[in-house]
Amino acid sequence: MKTQMIFPPLVELQNTWLVNIGQIKLGVGPTGEWCFRVGQRMVTISKPDDTMPLLPLLEIGRTEFYDHVRRGVQVRPELAEAVRSFPEVLLLKFAFESSVSDYWPLKAMDWLDLNSDLVSELRGELRTLQSQGWVAQRLRQRVDAAVNRCGEAIFTKR
Incomplete structure (x- = not known):
């Protein structure tokens, strides 16, 4: 599955999307929680099973992922907590x-x-x-x- 970093972060309604993983958008919700959207379905990441669609992130590497999130914070400072709260x-x-x-x-x-x-x-x-x-x-x-x-x-x- 193709993983693509979104820069600048894409803001839709109250969500800020940082990564596309195939048809999934991964980002931060309005209260700072990490979530993803598949079609019209939103999932707040709260347990290990919720992360199954995120496994391709492991292929891009931790450094690249966190560097991308930090770049997003430069454009959208309200995402600063997102760096520390990624599940x-x-x-x-x-x-x-x-x-x-x-x-x-x-x-x-x-x-x-x-x-x-x-x-x-x-x-x-x-x-x-x-x-x-x-x-x-x-x-x-x-x-x-x-x-x-x-x-x-x-x-x-x-």
């Missing part, structure tokens, strides 16, 4: 919990590598991911490396 943890949780292949978890690890503060928050999801039989050695090693960098002893050694 990144929910997106990463969904990628770790719902996958049956390495693709999305590896993309999520790319984001996690750039924000090691989230490792503690995602401890349960990382532990569960490590226990999945389908997880390839490469992904297991990336999870172990992230945990070790953060000094988190969340796994028992085998």
